[in-house]
Amino acid sequence: MWGKNQLGYVPRLENATVSQMLNRGQNLRAGIAGLKESDDPWERVTVDIYEPVD
DSSP states (O other): OBTTBOOOOOOGGGOHHHHHHHHTTOOOEEEEEEEOOOSSGGGSEEEEEEOOOO
8 A cells, every 4th residue: 555545465376474464463564675577567566575663
């Protein structure tokens, strides 16, 4: 999310750990880790997902 806009999502086949953490109420952050040119839009952006340290 950026403000109130959804920028994307983690595909179901790759989000088991993220889903479990969110279901436990943990706050997570994501950041763009890399960009590359590709005809496949699912291969253009790499993200890091992490639990912020308070």
